Amino acid sequence: MSRPLDSGPTAAPEPAPDGGDTTRERILTAAMEEFARHGIAGARVDRIAKLARTSKERVYAHFRGKEALYAHLAERELAVIAEATRMTPADLPGYAGRLFDYFTARPDHQRLIAWGRLELSGSGATDDDPTQAIIARKVDQLRQAQQAGRLTAAWDPVDILALVNQIAMTWAGQPELTASAAEHAADPTTAARRAAVVTAVQSLFPRSS
Protein backbone atom coordinates (compact mmCIF):
# COMPACT_ATOMS: atom_id res chain seq x y z
CA MET A 1 0.00 0.00 0.00
CA SER A 2 3.07 2.28 0.22
CA ARG A 3 3.49 2.55 -3.52
CA PRO A 4 1.92 5.46 -5.37
CA LEU A 5 -1.16 4.91 -7.48
CA ASP A 6 -0.79 3.55 -10.97
CA SER A 7 0.68 6.40 -12.96
CA GLY A 8 -1.18 5.61 -16.18
CA PRO A 9 -0.80 3.51 -19.29
CA THR A 10 2.97 3.53 -19.52
CA ALA A 11 4.62 0.40 -20.89
CA ALA A 12 7.82 0.92 -18.89
CA PRO A 13 8.88 -2.19 -16.98
CA GLU A 14 8.60 -1.81 -13.24
CA PRO A 15 11.88 -2.13 -11.39
CA ALA A 16 10.98 -3.45 -7.94
CA PRO A 17 10.82 -7.28 -7.96
CA ASP A 18 8.76 -7.33 -4.79
CA GLY A 19 6.00 -5.66 -6.77
CA GLY A 20 3.36 -3.34 -5.47
CA ASP A 21 -0.35 -3.33 -5.01
CA THR A 22 -0.91 -1.66 -8.33
CA THR A 23 0.79 -4.36 -10.39
CA ARG A 24 -1.00 -7.02 -8.43
CA GLU A 25 -4.32 -5.25 -8.90
CA ARG A 26 -3.69 -4.77 -12.61
CA ILE A 27 -2.95 -8.48 -12.91
CA LEU A 28 -6.21 -9.32 -11.11
CA THR A 29 -8.24 -6.97 -13.29
CA ALA A 30 -6.68 -8.37 -16.44
CA ALA A 31 -7.16 -11.94 -15.22
CA MET A 32 -10.85 -11.30 -14.52
CA GLU A 33 -11.32 -10.21 -18.12
CA GLU A 34 -9.27 -13.09 -19.52
CA PHE A 35 -10.97 -15.80 -17.41
CA ALA A 36 -14.45 -14.40 -18.04
CA ARG A 37 -13.82 -14.58 -21.76
CA HIS A 38 -11.84 -17.81 -22.15
CA GLY A 39 -12.28 -19.86 -18.98
CA ILE A 40 -9.44 -21.44 -17.02
CA ALA A 41 -8.05 -23.86 -19.62
CA GLY A 42 -8.44 -21.27 -22.37
CA ALA A 43 -6.87 -18.36 -20.47
CA ARG A 44 -3.31 -17.42 -21.36
CA VAL A 45 -0.90 -15.95 -18.86
CA ASP A 46 0.92 -14.01 -21.57
CA ARG A 47 -2.32 -12.26 -22.56
CA ILE A 48 -3.00 -11.47 -18.88
CA ALA A 49 0.53 -10.07 -18.53
CA LYS A 50 0.17 -7.95 -21.65
CA LEU A 51 -3.21 -6.58 -20.58
CA ALA A 52 -1.79 -5.82 -17.11
CA ARG A 53 1.23 -4.11 -18.71
CA THR A 54 3.67 -6.41 -16.97
CA SER A 55 5.60 -9.57 -17.77
CA LYS A 56 4.68 -13.23 -17.53
CA GLU A 57 7.44 -13.61 -14.95
CA ARG A 58 5.86 -10.92 -12.77
CA VAL A 59 2.51 -12.67 -12.96
CA TYR A 60 4.16 -15.86 -11.74
CA ALA A 61 5.95 -13.91 -9.01
CA HIS A 62 2.58 -12.77 -7.67
CA PHE A 63 0.62 -15.99 -8.23
CA ARG A 64 1.92 -19.55 -8.44
CA GLY A 65 0.22 -20.09 -11.75
CA LYS A 66 -2.95 -19.79 -13.76
CA GLU A 67 -5.00 -22.08 -11.52
CA ALA A 68 -3.90 -20.29 -8.36
CA LEU A 69 -4.73 -16.96 -9.99
CA TYR A 70 -8.21 -18.23 -10.87
CA ALA A 71 -8.76 -19.64 -7.37
CA HIS A 72 -7.74 -16.33 -5.82
CA LEU A 73 -10.08 -14.35 -8.07
CA ALA A 74 -13.02 -16.70 -7.57
CA GLU A 75 -12.62 -16.69 -3.81
CA ARG A 76 -12.38 -12.91 -3.71
CA GLU A 77 -15.39 -12.62 -6.02
CA LEU A 78 -17.52 -14.84 -3.77
CA ALA A 79 -16.65 -12.69 -0.77
CA VAL A 80 -17.44 -9.51 -2.73
CA ILE A 81 -20.82 -10.90 -3.86
CA ALA A 82 -21.70 -12.02 -0.34
CA GLU A 83 -20.82 -8.56 0.98
CA ALA A 84 -22.56 -6.66 -1.82
CA THR A 85 -25.79 -8.64 -1.83
CA ARG A 86 -26.00 -9.62 1.86
CA MET A 87 -28.47 -12.44 2.34
CA THR A 88 -31.37 -11.38 4.56
CA PRO A 89 -33.33 -14.50 5.64
CA ALA A 90 -36.40 -12.44 6.55
CA ASP A 91 -36.39 -10.75 3.12
CA LEU A 92 -35.32 -13.28 0.49
CA PRO A 93 -37.15 -11.47 -2.34
CA GLY A 94 -34.99 -8.42 -1.60
CA TYR A 95 -31.87 -10.59 -1.62
CA ALA A 96 -32.86 -12.16 -4.96
CA GLY A 97 -33.33 -8.66 -6.40
CA ARG A 98 -29.84 -7.64 -5.26
CA LEU A 99 -28.32 -10.79 -6.78
CA PHE A 100 -30.18 -10.08 -10.03
CA ASP A 101 -28.87 -6.50 -10.09
CA TYR A 102 -25.32 -7.53 -9.24
CA PHE A 103 -25.02 -10.00 -12.10
CA THR A 104 -27.03 -7.95 -14.59
CA ALA A 105 -24.47 -5.18 -14.12
CA ARG A 106 -21.51 -7.61 -14.16
CA PRO A 107 -22.02 -10.43 -16.68
CA ASP A 108 -18.27 -11.12 -16.64
CA HIS A 109 -18.46 -11.97 -12.92
CA GLN A 110 -21.21 -14.49 -13.62
CA ARG A 111 -19.08 -16.00 -16.37
CA LEU A 112 -16.03 -16.22 -14.08
CA ILE A 113 -18.00 -18.40 -11.68
CA ALA A 114 -19.73 -20.41 -14.41
CA TRP A 115 -16.41 -21.46 -15.93
CA GLY A 116 -15.19 -22.70 -12.56
CA ARG A 117 -18.33 -24.75 -12.07
CA LEU A 118 -17.67 -26.51 -15.37
CA GLU A 119 -13.91 -26.77 -15.30
CA LEU A 120 -13.34 -27.55 -11.63
CA SER A 121 -16.33 -29.84 -11.07
CA GLY A 122 -15.44 -33.00 -9.23
CA SER A 123 -12.34 -31.42 -7.73
CA GLY A 124 -13.75 -32.39 -4.36
CA ALA A 125 -15.38 -29.78 -2.15
CA THR A 126 -14.37 -29.89 1.51
CA ASP A 127 -15.59 -27.96 4.50
CA ASP A 128 -12.54 -25.72 4.59
CA ASP A 129 -13.20 -24.80 0.95
CA PRO A 130 -14.29 -21.13 1.17
CA THR A 131 -17.35 -21.75 -1.04
CA GLN A 132 -18.54 -24.52 1.25
CA ALA A 133 -17.93 -22.32 4.29
CA ILE A 134 -20.08 -19.53 2.79
CA ILE A 135 -22.84 -22.01 1.95
CA ALA A 136 -22.77 -23.56 5.43
CA ARG A 137 -23.04 -20.11 7.03
CA LYS A 138 -26.01 -19.16 4.86
CA VAL A 139 -27.82 -22.43 5.55
CA ASP A 140 -27.30 -21.75 9.22
CA GLN A 141 -28.72 -18.23 8.96
CA LEU A 142 -31.80 -19.58 7.17
CA ARG A 143 -32.32 -22.28 9.79
CA GLN A 144 -32.13 -19.70 12.57
CA ALA A 145 -34.68 -17.49 10.80
CA GLN A 146 -36.99 -20.50 10.53
CA GLN A 147 -36.61 -21.24 14.22
CA ALA A 148 -37.35 -17.60 15.02
CA GLY A 149 -40.51 -17.71 12.89
CA ARG A 150 -39.21 -15.16 10.41
CA LEU A 151 -39.08 -17.62 7.48
CA THR A 152 -41.38 -20.43 6.39
CA ALA A 153 -40.35 -23.72 7.97
CA ALA A 154 -42.01 -25.78 5.25
CA TRP A 155 -38.74 -26.17 3.32
CA ASP A 156 -35.31 -27.53 4.07
CA PRO A 157 -33.00 -24.49 4.36
CA VAL A 158 -30.64 -26.04 1.78
CA ASP A 159 -33.51 -26.16 -0.74
CA ILE A 160 -34.39 -22.54 0.06
CA LEU A 161 -30.84 -21.37 -0.57
CA ALA A 162 -30.55 -23.38 -3.78
CA LEU A 163 -33.89 -22.16 -5.13
CA VAL A 164 -33.37 -18.50 -4.27
CA ASN A 165 -29.89 -18.41 -5.82
CA GLN A 166 -31.11 -20.26 -8.87
CA ILE A 167 -34.20 -18.11 -9.41
CA ALA A 168 -32.14 -14.93 -9.00
CA MET A 169 -29.84 -16.16 -11.79
CA THR A 170 -32.72 -17.06 -14.14
CA TRP A 171 -31.68 -14.57 -16.82
CA ALA A 172 -27.93 -14.52 -16.25
CA GLY A 173 -27.89 -18.29 -16.56
CA GLN A 174 -30.01 -18.67 -19.69
CA PRO A 175 -28.67 -16.22 -22.28
CA GLU A 176 -30.63 -17.99 -25.02
CA LEU A 177 -33.86 -16.83 -23.34
CA THR A 178 -32.85 -13.18 -23.14
CA ALA A 179 -33.18 -12.78 -26.90
CA SER A 180 -36.56 -14.44 -26.74
CA ALA A 181 -37.76 -12.18 -23.92
CA ALA A 182 -36.70 -9.10 -25.86
CA GLU A 183 -38.80 -10.26 -28.77
CA HIS A 184 -41.77 -12.04 -27.22
CA ALA A 185 -42.42 -10.49 -23.80
CA ALA A 186 -45.26 -8.01 -23.46
CA ASP A 187 -42.86 -5.87 -21.42
CA PRO A 188 -39.35 -6.56 -22.75
CA THR A 189 -37.47 -4.47 -20.16
CA THR A 190 -34.92 -5.72 -17.64
CA ALA A 191 -37.15 -4.27 -14.92
CA ALA A 192 -39.93 -6.67 -15.95
CA ARG A 193 -37.55 -9.67 -15.79
CA ARG A 194 -36.37 -8.50 -12.37
CA ALA A 195 -39.94 -8.12 -11.13
CA ALA A 196 -40.77 -11.70 -12.20
CA VAL A 197 -37.76 -13.02 -10.30
CA VAL A 198 -38.62 -11.09 -7.14
CA THR A 199 -42.29 -12.08 -7.35
CA ALA A 200 -41.36 -15.75 -7.74
CA VAL A 201 -39.18 -15.67 -4.62
CA GLN A 202 -41.83 -13.72 -2.71
CA SER A 203 -44.47 -16.34 -3.66
CA LEU A 204 -42.28 -19.18 -2.39
CA PHE A 205 -40.56 -17.57 0.61
CA PRO A 206 -42.53 -14.46 1.61
CA ARG A 207 -40.91 -11.57 3.44
CA SER A 208 -41.72 -11.59 7.12
CA SER A 209 -43.58 -8.42 7.91
Add this chain to the structure above:
Amino acid sequence: MSRPLDSGPTAAPEPAPDGGDTTRERILTAAMEEFARHGIAGARVDRIAKLARTSKERVYAHFRGKEALYAHLAERELAVIAEATRMTPADLPGYAGRLFDYFTARPDHQRLIAWGRLELSGSGATDDDPTQAIIARKVDQLRQAQQAGRLTAAWDPVDILALVNQIAMTWAGQPELTASAAEHAADPTTAARRAAVVTAVQSLFPRSS
Protein backbone atom coordinates in the same frame (compact mmCIF):
# COMPACT_ATOMS: atom_id res chain seq x y z
CA MET B 1 -28.54 -47.10 -43.32
CA SER B 2 -27.58 -49.99 -45.62
CA ARG B 3 -24.48 -50.95 -43.66
CA PRO B 4 -24.67 -53.68 -41.02
CA LEU B 5 -24.63 -52.78 -37.35
CA ASP B 6 -21.35 -52.07 -35.67
CA SER B 7 -19.65 -55.43 -35.35
CA GLY B 8 -18.03 -54.71 -32.03
CA PRO B 9 -14.89 -53.17 -30.62
CA THR B 10 -12.54 -54.01 -33.46
CA ALA B 11 -9.80 -51.52 -34.23
CA ALA B 12 -9.68 -52.40 -37.92
CA PRO B 13 -9.85 -49.35 -40.18
CA GLU B 14 -13.03 -49.12 -42.14
CA PRO B 15 -12.55 -49.25 -45.88
CA ALA B 16 -15.49 -47.35 -47.36
CA PRO B 17 -14.71 -43.62 -47.57
CA ASP B 18 -18.39 -42.76 -47.69
CA GLY B 19 -18.61 -44.00 -44.12
CA GLY B 20 -21.54 -45.64 -42.44
CA ASP B 21 -23.94 -44.83 -39.70
CA THR B 22 -21.94 -46.71 -37.15
CA THR B 23 -18.75 -44.68 -37.62
CA ARG B 24 -20.79 -41.52 -37.56
CA GLU B 25 -22.60 -42.63 -34.41
CA ARG B 26 -19.33 -43.63 -32.74
CA ILE B 27 -17.93 -40.18 -33.55
CA LEU B 28 -20.99 -38.51 -32.03
CA THR B 29 -20.82 -40.63 -28.88
CA ALA B 30 -17.12 -39.91 -28.48
CA ALA B 31 -17.65 -36.22 -29.17
CA MET B 32 -20.38 -36.02 -26.51
CA GLU B 33 -17.92 -37.37 -23.95
CA GLU B 34 -15.08 -35.12 -25.12
CA PHE B 35 -17.18 -31.92 -25.24
CA ALA B 36 -18.86 -32.64 -21.91
CA ARG B 37 -15.45 -33.00 -20.30
CA HIS B 38 -13.40 -30.28 -22.02
CA GLY B 39 -15.79 -27.86 -23.70
CA ILE B 40 -15.51 -26.70 -27.29
CA ALA B 41 -12.16 -24.89 -27.19
CA GLY B 42 -10.66 -27.63 -25.03
CA ALA B 43 -11.94 -30.57 -27.09
CA ARG B 44 -9.45 -32.30 -29.38
CA VAL B 45 -10.45 -33.96 -32.59
CA ASP B 46 -7.64 -36.51 -32.30
CA ARG B 47 -8.98 -37.66 -28.93
CA ILE B 48 -12.49 -37.90 -30.40
CA ALA B 49 -11.14 -39.93 -33.32
CA LYS B 50 -9.22 -42.27 -31.02
CA LEU B 51 -12.22 -42.81 -28.74
CA ALA B 52 -14.41 -43.46 -31.79
CA ARG B 53 -11.83 -45.92 -33.17
CA THR B 54 -11.44 -43.97 -36.38
CA SER B 55 -9.09 -41.37 -37.81
CA LYS B 56 -9.04 -37.60 -37.58
CA GLU B 57 -9.55 -37.51 -41.35
CA ARG B 58 -12.73 -39.57 -41.05
CA VAL B 59 -14.05 -37.20 -38.39
CA TYR B 60 -13.48 -34.30 -40.79
CA ALA B 61 -15.12 -36.27 -43.59
CA HIS B 62 -18.29 -36.57 -41.51
CA PHE B 63 -18.25 -33.10 -39.95
CA ARG B 64 -16.65 -29.93 -41.26
CA GLY B 65 -14.77 -29.39 -38.02
CA LYS B 66 -14.93 -29.27 -34.26
CA GLU B 67 -17.41 -26.38 -34.12
CA ALA B 68 -19.74 -28.01 -36.64
CA LEU B 69 -19.56 -31.25 -34.68
CA TYR B 70 -20.48 -29.41 -31.50
CA ALA B 71 -23.34 -27.56 -33.21
CA HIS B 72 -24.70 -30.83 -34.58
CA LEU B 73 -24.56 -32.53 -31.17
CA ALA B 74 -26.10 -29.58 -29.32
CA GLU B 75 -28.93 -29.26 -31.81
CA ARG B 76 -29.65 -33.00 -31.66
CA GLU B 77 -29.48 -32.92 -27.86
CA LEU B 78 -32.02 -30.08 -27.67
CA ALA B 79 -34.41 -32.04 -29.86
CA VAL B 80 -33.91 -35.18 -27.75
CA ILE B 81 -34.56 -33.26 -24.52
CA ALA B 82 -37.68 -31.63 -25.94
CA GLU B 83 -38.95 -35.04 -27.03
CA ALA B 84 -38.00 -36.86 -23.80
CA THR B 85 -39.37 -34.27 -21.40
CA ARG B 86 -42.30 -32.89 -23.44
CA MET B 87 -43.48 -29.59 -22.02
CA THR B 88 -47.08 -29.81 -20.81
CA PRO B 89 -48.40 -26.28 -20.17
CA ALA B 90 -51.24 -27.55 -17.99
CA ASP B 91 -48.80 -29.54 -15.84
CA LEU B 92 -45.57 -27.58 -15.47
CA PRO B 93 -44.62 -29.27 -12.17
CA GLY B 94 -44.65 -32.61 -14.02
CA TYR B 95 -42.50 -31.12 -16.78
CA ALA B 96 -40.01 -29.75 -14.22
CA GLY B 97 -39.80 -33.20 -12.65
CA ARG B 98 -39.02 -34.77 -16.02
CA LEU B 99 -36.31 -32.19 -16.72
CA PHE B 100 -34.85 -32.83 -13.28
CA ASP B 101 -34.80 -36.59 -13.93
CA TYR B 102 -33.34 -36.22 -17.41
CA PHE B 103 -30.34 -34.18 -16.26
CA THR B 104 -29.83 -36.03 -13.00
CA ALA B 105 -29.37 -39.19 -15.05
CA ARG B 106 -27.23 -37.41 -17.68
CA PRO B 107 -24.89 -34.84 -16.12
CA ASP B 108 -22.73 -34.93 -19.26
CA HIS B 109 -25.69 -33.66 -21.32
CA GLN B 110 -26.12 -30.73 -18.96
CA ARG B 111 -22.40 -29.97 -19.28
CA LEU B 112 -22.56 -30.14 -23.08
CA ILE B 113 -25.15 -27.36 -23.09
CA ALA B 114 -23.47 -25.34 -20.34
CA TRP B 115 -20.20 -25.14 -22.29
CA GLY B 116 -22.03 -23.84 -25.33
CA ARG B 117 -23.72 -21.15 -23.27
CA LEU B 118 -20.34 -19.91 -22.11
CA GLU B 119 -18.29 -20.43 -25.22
CA LEU B 120 -20.81 -19.38 -27.86
CA SER B 121 -22.43 -16.49 -26.02
CA GLY B 122 -22.78 -13.40 -28.12
CA SER B 123 -22.62 -15.40 -31.32
CA GLY B 124 -25.94 -13.81 -32.21
CA ALA B 125 -29.15 -15.77 -31.90
CA THR B 126 -31.52 -15.51 -34.82
CA ASP B 127 -35.01 -16.80 -35.33
CA ASP B 128 -33.88 -19.61 -37.63
CA ASP B 129 -31.48 -20.75 -34.90
CA PRO B 130 -33.00 -24.09 -33.78
CA THR B 131 -32.75 -23.11 -30.09
CA GLN B 132 -34.72 -19.93 -30.73
CA ALA B 133 -37.29 -21.88 -32.73
CA ILE B 134 -37.81 -24.32 -29.84
CA ILE B 135 -38.15 -21.44 -27.38
CA ALA B 136 -40.62 -19.58 -29.59
CA ARG B 137 -42.77 -22.70 -29.93
CA LYS B 138 -42.82 -23.27 -26.18
CA VAL B 139 -43.72 -19.64 -25.44
CA ASP B 140 -46.55 -20.03 -27.89
CA GLN B 141 -47.82 -23.21 -26.22
CA LEU B 142 -47.78 -21.46 -22.83
CA ARG B 143 -49.66 -18.45 -24.20
CA GLN B 144 -52.33 -20.70 -25.69
CA ALA B 145 -52.73 -22.52 -22.36
CA GLN B 146 -53.17 -19.16 -20.64
CA GLN B 147 -55.82 -18.13 -23.16
CA ALA B 148 -57.62 -21.44 -22.62
CA GLY B 149 -57.55 -20.91 -18.84
CA ARG B 150 -55.35 -23.92 -18.20
CA LEU B 151 -52.41 -21.85 -16.89
CA THR B 152 -52.22 -18.77 -14.69
CA ALA B 153 -52.29 -15.60 -16.78
CA ALA B 154 -50.55 -13.55 -14.09
CA TRP B 155 -47.12 -14.03 -15.68
CA ASP B 156 -45.59 -13.33 -19.05
CA PRO B 157 -45.17 -16.72 -20.77
CA VAL B 158 -41.47 -15.97 -21.36
CA ASP B 159 -40.97 -15.54 -17.61
CA ILE B 160 -42.84 -18.79 -16.96
CA LEU B 161 -40.61 -20.71 -19.37
CA ALA B 162 -37.45 -19.15 -17.98
CA LEU B 163 -38.43 -19.80 -14.36
CA VAL B 164 -39.58 -23.39 -14.89
CA ASN B 165 -36.43 -24.33 -16.81
CA GLN B 166 -34.24 -22.63 -14.27
CA ILE B 167 -35.93 -24.15 -11.21
CA ALA B 168 -35.78 -27.62 -12.78
CA MET B 169 -32.01 -27.17 -13.18
CA THR B 170 -31.49 -25.97 -9.59
CA TRP B 171 -29.26 -28.88 -8.63
CA ALA B 172 -27.66 -29.63 -11.99
CA GLY B 173 -26.63 -25.99 -12.24
CA GLN B 174 -25.17 -25.54 -8.76
CA PRO B 175 -22.83 -28.46 -8.11
CA GLU B 176 -21.33 -26.64 -5.14
CA LEU B 177 -24.70 -26.94 -3.36
CA THR B 178 -25.02 -30.67 -3.90
CA ALA B 179 -22.23 -31.40 -1.43
CA SER B 180 -23.88 -29.08 1.05
CA ALA B 181 -27.30 -30.74 0.64
CA ALA B 182 -25.76 -34.16 1.23
CA GLU B 183 -24.32 -32.92 4.49
CA HIS B 184 -26.84 -30.42 5.81
CA ALA B 185 -30.29 -31.42 4.53
CA ALA B 186 -32.62 -33.23 6.89
CA ASP B 187 -33.38 -35.58 4.00
CA PRO B 188 -30.25 -35.76 1.84
CA THR B 189 -31.73 -37.91 -0.94
CA THR B 190 -32.13 -36.95 -4.59
CA ALA B 191 -35.85 -37.62 -4.18
CA ALA B 192 -36.05 -34.82 -1.60
CA ARG B 193 -34.28 -32.36 -3.93
CA ARG B 194 -36.65 -33.38 -6.74
CA ALA B 195 -39.69 -32.91 -4.50
CA ALA B 196 -38.56 -29.37 -3.61
CA VAL B 197 -38.18 -28.48 -7.29
CA VAL B 198 -41.61 -29.86 -8.20
CA THR B 199 -43.25 -28.17 -5.20
CA ALA B 200 -41.68 -24.83 -6.12
CA VAL B 201 -43.05 -25.02 -9.67
CA GLN B 202 -46.44 -26.18 -8.38
CA SER B 203 -46.58 -23.19 -5.99
CA LEU B 204 -45.85 -20.75 -8.80
CA PHE B 205 -47.66 -22.34 -11.74
CA PRO B 206 -50.17 -24.87 -10.38
CA ARG B 207 -51.36 -27.80 -12.44
CA SER B 208 -54.78 -27.25 -13.90
CA SER B 209 -57.09 -29.87 -12.48
